[in-house]
Amino acid sequence: MSDTANTIAGAGFAAAPARPQRARRTGRRLHVNLTGLVLPLAILVLWEASASFRWVDPVFLPAPQKVAAAFWKMLTAQNLAQDFLASITIVGQAFLYGSVAAILLGIAAGLSRRVEAFFGPTFDTIRHIPGIAWLPLIVLWLGIGAPAKVLVIAKSVFFPVFLNTLQGIRNVDRNHIELAQALTLTRWQLVRRVVLPSALPSILVSLRYAAGLAWALVVVAEGLSGLEGLGFLIFRAQGLLLTDQLMVCMVVIGLVGFAIDRGMALVQRRLLRWKQGFEG
Amino acid sequence: MPAGRLDIRDVSKSYPQEGRPPLTVLSHIDIDVAPGSFVSLVGPSGCGKSTLLRLILGLDADHDGEILVDGTPISGPALSRGIVFQDHRLLPWLTLERNIGLSLENAGWSAAEKAETVRDLIALVGLRGFERAFPHQLSGGMAQRAAIARGLAARPEILLLDEPLGALDALTRLRLQSELQRIWRTERVTMILVTHDVDEAIFLSDAVVVMGARPGRVVERVTIDLGTERDRAGSDFAAHKRRILRAMGAEFGNRHAA
Numbered sequence: 389m390s391d392t393a394n395t396i397a398g399a400g401f402a403a404a405p406a407r408p409q410r411a412r413r414t415g416r417r418l419h420v421n422l423t424g425l426v427l428p429l430a431i432l433v434l435w436e437a438s439a440s441f442r443w444v445d446p447v448f449l450p451a452p453q454k455v456a457a458a459f460w461k462m463l464t465a466q467n468l469a470q471d472f473l474a475s476i477t478i479v480g481q482a483f484l485y486g487s488v489a490a491i492l493l494g495i496a497a498g499l500s501r502r503v504e505a506f507f508g509p510t511f512d513t514i515r516h517i518p519g520i521a522w523l524p525l526i527v528l529w530l531g532i533g534a535p536a537k538v539l540v541i542a543k544s545v546f547f548p549v550f551l552n553t554l555q556g557i558r559n560v561d562r563n564h565i566e567l568a569q570a571l572t573l574t575r576w577q578l579v580r581r582v583v584l585p586s587a588l589p590s591i592l593v594s595l596r597y598a599a600g601l602a603w604a605l606v607v608v609a610e611g612l613s614g615l616e617g618l619g620f621l622i623f624r625a626q627g628l629l630l631t632d633q634l635m636v637c638m639v640v641i642g643l644v645g646f647a648i649d650r651g652m653a654l655v656q657r658r659l660l661r662w663k664q665g666f667e668g
Numbered sequence: 669m670p671a672g673r674l675d676i677r678d679v680s681k682s683y684p685q686e687g688r689p690p691l692t693v694l695s696h697i698d699i700d701v702a703p704g705s706f707v708s709l710v711g712p713s714g715c716g717k718s719t720l721l722r723l724i725l726g727l728d729a730d731h732d733g734e735i736l737v738d739g740t741p742i743s744g745p746a747l748s749r750g751i752v753f754q755d756h757r758l759l760p761w762l763t764l765e766r767n768i769g770l771s772l773e774n775a776g777w778s779a780a781e782k783a784e785t786v787r788d789l790i791a792l793v794g795l796r797g798f799e800r801a802f803p804h805q806l807s808g809g810m811a812q813r814a815a816i817a818r819g820l821a822a823r824p825e826i827l828l829l830d831e832p833l834g835a836l837d838a839l840t841r842l843r844l845q846s847e848l849q850r851i852w853r854t855e856r857v858t859m860i861l862v863t864h865d866v867d868e869a870i871f872l873s874d875a876v877v878v879m880g881a882r883p884g885r886v887v888e889r890v891t892i893d894l895g896t897e898r899d900r901a902g903s904d905f906a907a908h909k910r911r912i913l914r915a916m917g918a919e920f921g922n923r924h925a926a
Contacts, residue, residue, distance in 0.1 A: 563757055570725055570751045572744075572774050581770065585761040662761040664804040 450632040458632035475617040486545030494553025519544040537609040545598040552594030556587030596652035672825035672858035674701040679733035692883035708869035716884025750824035754831040756811035758803040765799040771821035789817040809840040878915040888915040
């Protein structure tokens, strides 16, 4: 009888080959990364070609090396870092406030139908007024500085996270709730051990989405009001026909957005190690 | 007197139906289970055996009659009654040891006692080395062993098993039946098993309660006196199987006649 135990325990179908599988996966991830570089390189080549062969007037499309030089100049002589810092601070604050509020209220609404009924109609109306439509009014109240932008972006972060938290909680497996009852877990233990972990994947998806959204919105908000930040620079560069500076800002915005998304994906992967997903 | 006695006295359960008379799923069930014994409930689908298990677990107090554990009527779930479901129902975000430990959240033990119990149980069900594995890394049989360990963690007097081996392949099922028998003998806990598998019931039980459907009721109680080494191919085994199948079959015969 005990040797049947050994056979089954020793078989370890899934756990034993886990290691080589993981190694293979990292190998493939590297491969995917290289594949992902092909298209950017192609675009760079095309860009360089259109500048060298004068397919496009350099006023409208400066050569890559001119953009690189502009980047260096902005960094060393024009406080690009400070503008970048201004933008990222707004996004960081807005993301923090918006998502913390959203997760807390989302949990409250997810756990109580009454809370959901209380906030539901109001939220569903506010949600449909875009953040940018709020900006003019908020700027009248709070001025053209950072607080107005933080508020507006926090609002845009809030809703996707709130809705996904609520939905994630509502989708908790009934069987798991029954298990918690059978194990005599208290309501708080149920929330902590069962409800929140099972809502976590859906919360993390919305956080990742909201982080990207916040970064995109700060550019718009700074373009519409204020005197600093990447969004301000980009619109100023357009006005002064400094296409090279404009493109520096675009590239920086794109790369930072990429880094934010990858960072969030890393957090997601780290926190959801227990989840086995489709890997293509 | 050892603990783990279960008395089910005249238990009936019905669900209200709109515009129709209530649907009776359990009708006047009387079952006594001696402390430390192994009793199986067998019967066709819809005979209410899983419903009865839910009532014993304390998940549903809306029934007639009494359910007594060691002479005291139950009120809600308690750690003195453990459960193993058909689906292993391990929480996917907890490692194996933390899944088992979940049973001990409200046991009131020290952290050291909890850790030791979890370690012992992992050894008991033969999963040493998989303490930190997540459920998706376990095979079906391993997950079900973990579920059995979780059911036993709080040292219950009664372990309820709701078709725990029903979803496993035939070979794994046979192995786990032997495992279950060994665990039952080691732990001396009262076990109540709901199953479709008559062989499994005879192999494991002191007594098999045959239930009939519509409404769910006890048709026959068969005592299994085959000793500790049970030969599934033996003639005594076959005789018990014939008797139980006849009790289940007669049930169908009656229904066709009616």
